[in-house]
Amino acid sequence: MTSSLSPAAASPISNAISGPVAALEALPAAVAEQAVHWFVELGVDRPSAATLSGWQCWLRADPLHERAWQHLKSMDAQWQTLPPGLAKSTLAAAAPKGRRRALQMLCLLAGGGTAALVAKEALDNGAWHADFRTAVGEQRTLELDYGTQVVLNTCSAINVEFSATHRRLRLLEGEILVSSAAGTPPLLVQTVHGQVQAFGPRFSVRREDDSTLASALQGHLQIRPQDRPELLTTLAQAQRLRFSASSVAPPEALDPDSDAWSEGMLIAHGWQLSHFLGEISRYRRGWIRWDPAVAGLRVSGTYPLADTEQILKTLTNALPLEIRYLTRWLVMVSLKG
Numbered sequence: 399m400t401s402s403l404s405p406a407a408a409s410p411i412s413n414a415i416s417g418p419v420a421a422l423e424a425l426p427a428a429v430a431e432q433a434v435h436w437f438v439e440l441g442v443d444r445p446s447a448a449t450l451s452g453w454q455c456w457l458r459a460d461p462l463h464e465r466a467w468q469h470l471k472s473m474d475a476q477w478q479t480l481p482p483g484l485a486k487s488t489l490a491a492a493a494p495k496g497r498r499r500a501l502q503m504l505c506l507l508a509g510g511g512t513a514a515l516v517a518k519e520a521l522d523n524g525a526w527h528a529d530f531r532t533a534v535g536e537q538r539t540l541e542l543d544y545g546t547q548v549v550l551n552t553c554s555a556i557n558v559e560f561s562a563t564h565r566r567l568r569l570l571e572g573e574i575l576v577s578s579a580a581g582t583p584p585l586l587v588q589t590v591h592g593q594v595q596a597f598g599p600r601f602s603v604r605r606e607d608d609s610t611l612a613s614a615l616q617g618h619l620q621i622r623p624q625d626r627p628e629l630l631t632t633l634a635q636a637q638r639l640r641f642s643a644s645s646v647a648p649p650e651a652l653d654p655d656s657d658a659w660s661e662g663m664l665i666a667h668g669w670q671l672s673h674f675l676g677e678i679s680r681y682r683r684g685w686i687r688w689d690p691a692v693a694g695l696r697v698s699g700t701y702p703l704a705d706t707e708q709i710l711k712t713l714t715n716a717l718p719l720e721i722r723y724l725t726r727w728l729v730m731v732s733l734k735g
Contacts, residue, residue, distance in 0.1 A: 425466050425469075426607070429460075429607065430466055432466070433463070433466035433467055433469075434470070436452075436453045436467070437470050440453060448533060451533040452533065452534075452553075454684060455533065455552070455553040455683075458684065458685050459553065459607075460606075464685075528555035528557055530550060530555070530558070531554065531556075531570075532551070532554050532555075532572070533552075534552060534682065535681045535703070537549065537550060537551055542558060543560050543565075544582040544583060545579025546576065546577070547576070547578075548567065548575070549574065549576075550574055551572055551574065551659055552572065552680050552703075553572045553680065554569075555572060556570060563583065564586070565583050565586065566585075566586045567586070567587045568587075568589075569603055569610075570605070572604070573602065573603070573604040574587070574602065574604075575600075575602045575659075575660045576596065576600070577599060578599050578600075584596070587612075589610045590610075591624055591641055592610065592641055592643060594610075594621055596617065596619055597617050598616045598619070599616050600616040601613060601614050601615050601616070602656070602657060609640045609642045610640070610641055611638060612638060613657075615635075616635060617635055618632055618634050620633070621639065623642065623646060625644045633649055636651065637649040637650065637651065637652055638651075638656070653667065658700075659703065662702060663703060664701045664702075664703055664709075665699075666697045666698050666699055667698055669697050669698070670696065670697075671692055671696070671697055671713075671717070672688060674697040675731060681703045682706040682707075684729065685729070686710075686729045686731065687731070688730070688731040689731065689733065691732070691733050692717075692732060699712075699716070710731075713731075718733055718735075720732050720733065720734045
């Protein structure tokens with residue numbers, strides 16, 4: 399005896415899947431695809447320590463990443479209750495015409511096996527195959543040709559394109575500090591948001607999901623957004639600015655200790671606690687969450703980035719804070735008492 403699935407019978411399944419699909423599709427396409435990548439990477443029997451480290455770094459880099467991951471887990475739980483073929487067809491039906499490429503990858507994932515490998519290959523690009531990269535809490539100094547030194551901060555990845563006529567660094571994720579000798583060929587740093595050209599010996603670039611932050615430590619920089627090259631902007635020494643692919647924010651004064659991370663230190667001058675915790679969370683595995691009541695407290699001081707546990711303990715000596723470890727990976731910061 400054969401059976402068929404009528405539209406009425408399919409509706410509850412489709413409704414169960416379509417919620418997470420719609421939620422995932424509402425996120426930026428790049429975030430959705432990154433979530434799929436890590437879903438595949440962690441699906442192996444024994445993911446490596448490097449894989450787990452990279453996933454943790456990505457997960458806590460932005461609240462959108464955690465949202466995408468939770469949506470994926472929700473979809474996966476639904477798939478487990480359906481036959482593989484039905485799961486795939488239901489997901490395809492739930493997504494509207496013109497759905498993002500990330501959802502196409504999710505359809506492949508629903509099929510498992512070889513399909514998952516296809517998805518992995520399709521998503522393995524950019525930072526996953528960088529020339530140089532660092533893990534959570536790791537910093538690395540590179541000595542490149544033409545007297546160029548590059549310091550990679552935590553969770554960073556670059557490709558190096560040097561020739562006799564040009565020098566280009568592609569910052570795929572994270573943050574770099576660049577120092578160059580005098581008289582070397584022009585140096586460019588490219589991110590997904592645009593291009594930074596250096597006219598000076600020392601500068602830094604930090605790539606985030608929606609923008610890039612460029613800082614001119616010595617000399618000046620020229621900023622050219624990817625989609626609006628006519629917005630070419632010159633950044634003077636001791637200034638920084640943030641730009642996206644289509645816009646450039648006004649320059650602002652550079653914190654004189656903004657490069658202290660390259661010496662393994664974080665120096666805060668009256669920072670809001672929310673900003674401070676966000677910064678140190680970049681250097682540790684897991685998540686730091688805080689009660690809104692403490693977000694506006696001010697933090698000053700010099701802190702060694704190699705020991706974020708000690709930093710958290712130090713905060714309780716200076717501020718009325720309570721640090722609770724809800725799990726090994728999740729820390730909650732709230733008002734004491």
